[in-house]
Amino acid sequence: MRVNGAVESLDVQPWVSLLDALRDRLGVTGPKKGCDQGACGACTVLADGVRINACLALAVQYDGREITTVEGLASGEELHPLQAAFIRHDGLQCGYCTPGQLCSAVAMLAEHRAGMPSAVTERSGELTEAEIRERMSGNLCRCGAYNGIVDAIRDVAAQEAR
Amino acid sequence: MTTKYAETEQRQAAVKHVGRPVDRVDGRAKTTGEARYAAEHRHPGMAHAALVHATVARGRIESLDTEAARAVPGVIEVLTHENAPPMKPAPKRSLLNLSSLASGTTVSYLGTDEVHWNGQPVAVVVAETPEAARHAATLVRVTYRELPAVVDFAAEEPNAVQQKGSMIQPAGGDKGDAAVALAAAPVSVDLRFTTPPHHHNAIEPHATVAVWDGDHLTVHESTQHIAWLRRHLALRFGIPERAIRVLSPYVGGGFGGKYAVWAGTLLAVLAARATARPVRLALTREAVHRTVGARTPTVQRVALGADAGGDLTALIHTSVAMTSRIGGMPEGVVSPSRHLYDAATIHLRQRLVRLDLLANTSMRAPGDSVGSFALESAMDELACELGMDPVELRMRNEPARNPMDGKPFSHRMLREAYEVGAERFGWRERDPGAGSMRDGRWLVGMGVATAYHPSMVMPAAVTVRMDAGGEVVVRCALQEIGVGAATVQAQIAADELGVPLEAVRVEIGDSELPEGPGAGGSAQTASGAEGVLAACRKLKESALALARRSPDSPLRGRRLDDLEARDGGLHHGGDGETYAAILARAGRDHLEAGGRTGMLKFLARALNDRRRWVKAACGAHFCEVRVDQDTGEVRVSRWLGVFDIGRVINAKTAAAQLRGGIVMGIGMALSEASQVDPRTGRIMNPSLAEYHVPVHADVPPIDVQWLDVPDPTMPLGLLGIGEVGITGVAAAVANAVRHATGKRVADLPITLDKLL
Amino acid sequence: MKPFAYVKPADVAGAVRAVSGEPGAKFLGGGTNLVDLMREGVERPDTVVDVTGLPLDTIDELPGGGLRIGALVRNGTLTADERVRARYPVLSQALLAGASAQLRNMATVGGNLLQRTRCPYFYDHAAACNKREPGGGCDALGGLNRSHAVLGVSGSCIAAHPSDMCVALAALDAVIEVESVRGTRRIPMTGFHRLPGDTPEIETELAPDELVTAVELPSAPFAARSRYRKVRDRASYAFALVSVAAALEVRDGAVTAVRLALGGVGAKPWRAHEAERILLGGPAGEESFTRAAEAELAGADVRPGNAFKVHLARATVVATLRELNTGEGTA
Known part of the structure; x- marks a missing residue:
């Protein structure tokens, strides 16, 4: 498995989740465990660029795949535009859901670019605020930083569009 | 921000940090995954624990079969009441030692065969891997001799008993004869409200990593109160406080759920001692629901009488809430009715039922959040009865002094909040007729309600150190639960010392630091601020004393009160000196100052303060909802909250706190409820899939404003903002739903089945 | 979760052989439901046969205008398929209404068909549940049942079926293609799931050793307006x-x-x-x-x-x- 670009060789039992393999075996603790049931999104990581809930993935199923966690978003010291935007728009409070929100947002923008619809998609294909909210609804934030998160994503989407 | 605020910002922006929308100092750590939370600390040889929960509400354990669990490869130990080392009993509650309130329950976990609630931990499995521990926990077989249990809150209502009040927390009160006045009132409403139990559901489940080194204990914990936790562990494990180190630099949300000490923490420490291994116990989401208390359910009656002009002649607010036989905090449910309206007569009572359920605990704005739902819904209904605008009704009854006892308010700008809010929200465009506003298939409604939350200050010990290079370190064991604890104290210290914000580092989250207040009661920022201000002042005094020793110093002969701290030093007009220069001349490499408030001094001051003033943050919520004409689905489409919260330290984090309260209030209004099976006392939705906290799609853009007028009695004039945001929210939603549909929903949450 | 053996066959024949004569074996797709239930101890397979390596992840045209959807097509992929969106909007919408984007990216069509109920008594080992432990009773009958079913229920089970996708497939007269060592057979969607009756633990017509390989959507021009x-x-x-x-x-x-x-x-x-x-x-x-x-x-x-x-x-x-x-x- 490649994790954030580095090859990680890992011998885990088949009942170990991808999330626990990352957090407990590899010490990659950016992905968070909020529910372990696919109900909060805190564990969201990218598998070959696709967002998934690492808590419901068995590590063995991801043998040979490229996993990106929040630790892999920045380029060295330079934050990913979404990371910087989250700070600027205060799209976080306690920070626990933040890594999942960020990974989710990265993939969400890619999904939208690729033309994937959502439950509220209108024909225009514009990334409206309603679109962002629906597409990000798999990531709970109990602190209620939703407005800041949406503002951060809109900001970055607008930068990309320019 | 209001105009007033913007001007303030412009004027001060050049030199001051307080009030500005400063980015969080830990933003980078939190957005890169660098921030480590309790469960993410690893120690050599660390084992993993999992809980086994009781499946009956009350009884005695008859038999325990741990054989299958022990046979799971990797299992180190299965601890039960038959083999666990003893813990000392929970301390008796005392207001002279507030840390005695830290006991979540009074149960001696694994010290008894008694079961007190459905879900109580009855065994702990310790294993080499978390997977083995969790699997083995499912294999522990327990049989019980069941005893009769009282678990049905609704059914117990007739057996409720009068709550005993205290000076700090009165449980009732009368002004005149409200019953007589109500009967005589030309216009009246008399409503019954219910609210369900709510769970905090911080996204980070409670977690503990416990490491014993002889009789020395290190605990990585997700806690809202480091000092209480340390004191509590010392009591329960019979070791001195100084032998315990609690580390809690990042807390993944609290909301009251991490204020007390619950079973998981104690059992992790116990398991580590029993197995002589570092032990991690990270609760599952289910275990959080089963072992960490929730907000009490309530039944409330609010009856209001008014004359034809809308002046309140009677206000009756009574409540029934729960505590548990094994602990729990009586909630001040009717508290808002003590402060909000100038009614000629008032009757307030709080009653309690004691249940065989897990002890309740505080959750964001205990009392005020649920109490404001009832009172502010009733006010809206009265406005409907009177045919009066609900804002006007409120303003008509806005008191000049505290209604119950005539004490002055230290600060109260609710009238201004409503004025600003009504204008900004476009309240006057509201057609008052129920069901009169539509948008396609949606019925549109607009509602208002008042927010109110008392302000207080707790003792905080703070030290400030400045080195010759101008670096400042502020140290206090505060908790960062998302409020920006380090960020705001850095702003305060930077201004007070007159140094750049970048020069200040704030160390928090470690019991080795000077003792801080808990992150609760909306008091952490004000409490920390008081300590920071005092320590900074002492530090400046020390600097000035050093300077005055030198005949060359331009500060010679000056008093601190004549000086301005800016540009990295102390100045008087054009004369002044940097701290660096003062230190260099004195040959010192640093200065350090600090102090602490003793508990008795604190209590004496708090009581005196209480005798003189009523102080609180308040605000006006305006909301718009849409209700589907066919299905009754409710969506919140617009929100404005205008708050009177004294001085704001950080415009960014303050807005976040207020919005966060409103978001949690929207959950309370529309979807949140812990479902307790009335037959068994078991929580049946202990998951985030079935306990519905708001998701992105539920939350509209929330406009928050504040008046930014400092309170004269609070440190820096700040009133505390963590809780006021949630108060009144559920009522504002219910009132908007009433406007949209004509239906008064008095039972939370307002799910669509109540609107069909 | 209970320890289990893990195999990942590369072809359908290997997959169905792996479960043949193994009553304790289960197929694993995206894991969004099965892994959760295994962690909760509701599902306790001895062997997990990971089918995500099988070549069943394409959406193909059927003669006459229908579509054949491989059982391992991810729900997310299916929502985005232009043919589905144009000809069967009800299916795309149903999938998009379900779960979250992350879960849709993981969940497979075959797995979604076999999704199990969200009845809280089914999940809770302290409760009686005929579906989890046949003959154990049903605590939902007299308990908290706001989420439960009102149609097709029995005295032994009132659990609601949780899938959104399946509702759309039922409306579209989909046909489920399944394979075992005995060969291939086709089951109409409306007959695929069983009512609880006295055996709520048996939820579909699928034999334990049968693998869902595809879902066929017959041509339905009027479904463009769905x-x-x-x-x-x-x-x-x-x-x-x-x-x-x-x-x-x-x-x-x-x-x-x-x-x-x-x-x-x-x-x-x-x-x-x-x-x-x-x-x-x-x-x-x-x-x-x-x-x-x-x-x-x-x-x-x-x-x-x-x-x-x-x-x-x-x-x-x-x-x-x-x-x-x-x-x-x-x-």
Whole structure:
């Protein structure tokens, strides 16, 4: 498995989740465990660029795949535009859901670019605020930083569009 | 921000940090995954624990079969009441030692065969891997001799008993004869409200990593109160406080759920001692629901009488809430009715039922959040009865002094909040007729309600150190639960010392630091601020004393009160000196100052303060909802909250706190409820899939404003903002739903089945 | 979760061989339901046969205008398929109404068909549940049952089927293709799930050793005008209280084709045959929509907690048909 670009060789039992393999075996603790049931999104990581809930993935199923966690978003010291935007728009409070929100947002923008619809998609294909909210609804934030998160994503989407 | 605020910002922006929308100092750590939370600390040889929960509400354990669990490869130990080392009993509650309130329950976990609630931990499995521990926990077989249990809150209502009040927390009160006045009132409403139990559901489940080194204990914990936790562990494990180190630099949300000490923490420490291994116990989401208390359910009656002009002649607010036989905090449910309206007569009572359920605990704005739902819904209904605008009704009854006892308010700008809010929200465009506003298939409604939350200050010990290079370190064991604890104290210290914000580092989250207040009661920022201000002042005094020793110093002969701290030093007009220069001349490499408030001094001051003033943050919520004409689905489409919260330290984090309260209030209004099976006392939705906290799609853009007028009695004039945001929210939603549909929903949450 | 052996066959023959004669073996797709249930100890397989390496992840044209969807096509991929969006919008909408983007990216079509109930008593080992432990009783009957089914229930189980996708497939007359060592067979979607009766633990017609390999959607031109409406306790990321999958064709005011299925109310994805019978050939309008909905729900078996679902289902059916009829309110 490649994790954030580095090859990680890992011998885990088949009942170990991808999330626990990352957090407990590899010490990659950016992905968070909020529910372990696919109900909060805190564990969201990218598998070959696709967002998934690492808590419901068995590590063995991801043998040979490229996993990106929040630790892999920045380029060295330079934050990913979404990371910087989250700070600027205060799209976080306690920070626990933040890594999942960020990974989710990265993939969400890619999904939208690729033309994937959502439950509220209108024909225009514009990334409206309603679109962002629906597409990000798999990531709970109990602190209620939703407005800041949406503002951060809109900001970055607008930068990309320019 | 209001105009007033913007001007303030412009004027001060050049030199001051307080009030500005400063980015969080830990933003980078939190957005890169660098921030480590309790469960993410690893120690050599660390084992993993999992809980086994009781499946009956009350009884005695008859038999325990741990054989299958022990046979799971990797299992180190299965601890039960038959083999666990003893813990000392929970301390008796005392207001002279507030840390005695830290006991979540009074149960001696694994010290008894008694079961007190459905879900109580009855065994702990310790294993080499978390997977083995969790699997083995499912294999522990327990049989019980069941005893009769009282678990049905609704059914117990007739057996409720009068709550005993205290000076700090009165449980009732009368002004005149409200019953007589109500009967005589030309216009009246008399409503019954219910609210369900709510769970905090911080996204980070409670977690503990416990490491014993002889009789020395290190605990990585997700806690809202480091000092209480340390004191509590010392009591329960019979070791001195100084032998315990609690580390809690990042807390993944609290909301009251991490204020007390619950079973998981104690059992992790116990398991580590029993197995002589570092032990991690990270609760599952289910275990959080089963072992960490929730907000009490309530039944409330609010009856209001008014004359034809809308002046309140009677206000009756009574409540029934729960505590548990094994602990729990009586909630001040009717508290808002003590402060909000100038009614000629008032009757307030709080009653309690004691249940065989897990002890309740505080959750964001205990009392005020649920109490404001009832009172502010009733006010809206009265406005409907009177045919009066609900804002006007409120303003008509806005008191000049505290209604119950005539004490002055230290600060109260609710009238201004409503004025600003009504204008900004476009309240006057509201057609008052129920069901009169539509948008396609949606019925549109607009509602208002008042927010109110008392302000207080707790003792905080703070030290400030400045080195010759101008670096400042502020140290206090505060908790960062998302409020920006380090960020705001850095702003305060930077201004007070007159140094750049970048020069200040704030160390928090470690019991080795000077003792801080808990992150609760909306008091952490004000409490920390008081300590920071005092320590900074002492530090400046020390600097000035050093300077005055030198005949060359331009500060010679000056008093601190004549000086301005800016540009990295102390100045008087054009004369002044940097701290660096003062230190260099004195040959010192640093200065350090600090102090602490003793508990008795604190209590004496708090009581005196209480005798003189009523102080609180308040605000006006305006909301718009849409209700589907066919299905009754409710969506919140617009929100404005205008708050009177004294001085704001950080415009960014303050807005976040207020919005966060409103978001949690929207959950309370529309979807949140812990479902307790009335037959068994078991929580049946202990998951985030079935306990519905708001998701992105539920939350509209929330406009928050504040008046930014400092309170004269609070440190820096700040009133505390963590809780006021949630108060009144559920009522504002219910009132908007009433406007949209004509239906008064008095039972939370307002799910669509109540609107069909 | 209980330890298990893990195998990952590379072809369908290998997969079905791996479970043949192994009653403790289970196929694993995206894991979104099975891994959760395994962690909760509700599912306790001895062997997990990971089928995600099988070449069943394409969506292909069928002669005559239908589509054949491989069982391992991810739900997310299916929602985005232009052919599905154009010809069977009800299916795309149903999938998009379900779960979250992350879960849709993981979940497979085959796994979604076998999704198990969200009944809280099914999940809780402290509770009696005939589905989890046959013969154990049902605590939902006299317990908290707001989320439970009102159609097709029995005295031993009132659990609701949780899938959104299945409701759309039921409306579309999909056919499920399954394979075992005995060969291939095809099961109509409306007969794929079983009602609980006395054996709520048996949820489908699928034999334990049979693998779902594909879902076939027959050509249905009128389905281009179809819609999925889901009603739930929050705006997104929640299971349905009631959902409606509907397709409607109206000519000169008369219903010339109609498909209707309900979710959230049935012990299985509920094809509303009775309502369709009433609607077909009759006038399209509020009165007939209401009559049809009421007829379908006449047999509802309600408890105190879920009685509202009858009213809600009727209102949602009428609203959905109205929208399809008038073209309004697609948002």
